[in-house]
Amino acid sequence: MFEQIYAGAETGGARPPWDYGAARPQLVEWAEARKLAGAGLRALVVGCGYGDDAEFLAQLGFRTTGFDFAPTAIAAALRNNPTTEVDYHVADVMDLPREWQGRFDLVVESLTVQSMPPEQHAAATQSIGALVTSGGTLLVLATTRDEGSEWTGPPWPLTRSEIEAFASGDLLMRRVERIEGGAWWRAELSRAAAVPGA
């Protein structure tokens, strides 16, 4: 479905409905509140689409990787950003390169898990969490759904317990906000830093 939507946009069809045309304000606001600076750090953007969030993090100094399973989105990201320093890849959340595990100081997941069928949410959540390095941060943006409510997707917005499920092992929930008048989750998690010599 996603590849078809991106391919349709290439041939004069509608823009993907999720495409904001710039870095997501919910990410920008979060970054600005922390005066986020990425020098010497690695960031990864999950389901990066046209790459606006990845380009934003690269401008903050992060060595940034972006991936999406839609090849047309990745081709457009490269075409739209000819001098990009972002390392773009075609990859599937459900089958990520082993060498990405535990590699990233900041992982940004915006609206990708909820775009996947509900039966894949738990595995996708685990796969994304595993990318965060010791001491690193995971930012999750998603639209909200009440616990137990019926929903016909796509998308399948996330319940509070699905957001909480990103916390696993030493990847700890630091903050969950309901923003945009309650329509969105913004969750921040971090992995406990390893204690040298422990």
Ligand SMILES: C[S@@+](CC[C@H](N)C(=O)[O-])C[C@H]1O[C@@H](n2cnc3c(N)ncnc32)[C@H](O)[C@@H]1O
């Ligand atoms: C709703 S869009 C969100 C795009 C972007 N993250 C944003 O916030 O605007 C979901 C994106 O995830 C990608 N995607 C969906 N399932 C995926 C999967 N299994 N692996 C990698 N990318 C996936 C889609 O191609 C699409 O670009």
